[in-house]
Amino acid sequence: MPKTLTLAFDAGIATITLSRPEKRNAISSQMIDELLAALDEIETGTARVAIITGAGKAFCAGMDLEALSALAAFSHEQNLEDSRRMARLFRRLYFFPKPLIAAVNGAAIAGGTGIATMCDFTLAVPEAKFGYTEVKIGFIPALVSVFLRRQIGEKRARDLLLTGRIFDATEAREFGLVTQIVPAEMLLSRARELATSLLSASPTSLIRTKLLLRRCVEVEIDREIELAVQENAAIRSTPDFKEGLAAFLEKRPPKWSGQ
Numbered sequence: 001m002p003k004t005l006t007l008a009f010d011a012g013i014a015t016i017t018l019s020r021p022e023k024r025n026a027i028s029s030q031m032i033d034e035l036l037a038a039l040d041e042i043e044t045g046t047a048r049v050a051i052i053t054g055a056g057k058a059f060c061a062g063m064d065l066e067a068l069s070a071l072a073a074f075s076h077e078q079n080l081e082d083s084r085r086m087a088r089l090f091r092r093l094y095f096f097p098k099p100l101i102a103a104v105n106g107a108a109i110a111g112g113t114g115i116a117t118m119c120d121f122t123l124a125v126p127e128a129k130f131g132y133t134e135v136k137i138g139f140i141p142a143l144v145s146v147f148l149r150r151q152i153g154e155k156r157a158r159d160l161l162l163t164g165r166i167f168d169a170t171e172a173r174e175f176g177l178v179t180q181i182v183p184a185e186m187l188l189s190r191a192r193e194l195a196t197s198l199l200s201a202s203p204t205s206l207i208r209t210k211l212l213l214r215r216c217v218e219v220e221i222d223r224e225i226e227l228a229v230q231e232n233a234a235i236r237s238t239p240d241f242k243e244g245l246a247a248f249l250e251k252r253p254p255k256w257s258g259q
Contacts, residue, residue: 004031014047021056026064049195053103060112079233093118103191124169125184131166138244142228
């Protein structure tokens, strides 16, 4: 029985709800494993469209603080495996064979932005916030960069990845990261309307269209993911990462050494 999410099926539509509201649905290793398991169940089952949303006021606030604090003691091999676990999730979302709809009910930060924007469609409430904030804590937005450059172009990606700034749903829509902005009270019903419209299309056509899109870029993306995994793991041994992580956990400004 999953502990970090719920999975429900109704009339050909699967709904994954990230369910750690007390942690703002922050990502843990367990959540990644349970998300991957839920996606496997959806792929092999009768549901033809899936919706991902969050419980409470946030969609997903990025990595869990306990998971972040544990990184400081990881070996290089552990950091590689941790990086590959997140890479597996992002790759799975981006290449999932059935249509995916993100219903972003609140903040989606760092890895949460990744989950929200790697779906085929991203609906967001006006209050939703996004951001690739990794550089603020001495980290590197390596994995998300592989996909973001393709989604919005390199110049805009450089803006978001290098500044680490928070941006709102309106700007995300201008970038093409958000498909539609929807009032909070209508978010899930609009997501289900979209899912229902997809159910009227040929399931074979949808699957083969997504497969074609995948085949066009898969080799290149997999090569870039491996490079990103290596960079993601390597930066964790740097003094700046350790200082940024400590400062973030201690809620103080970091004192960068540039190393």
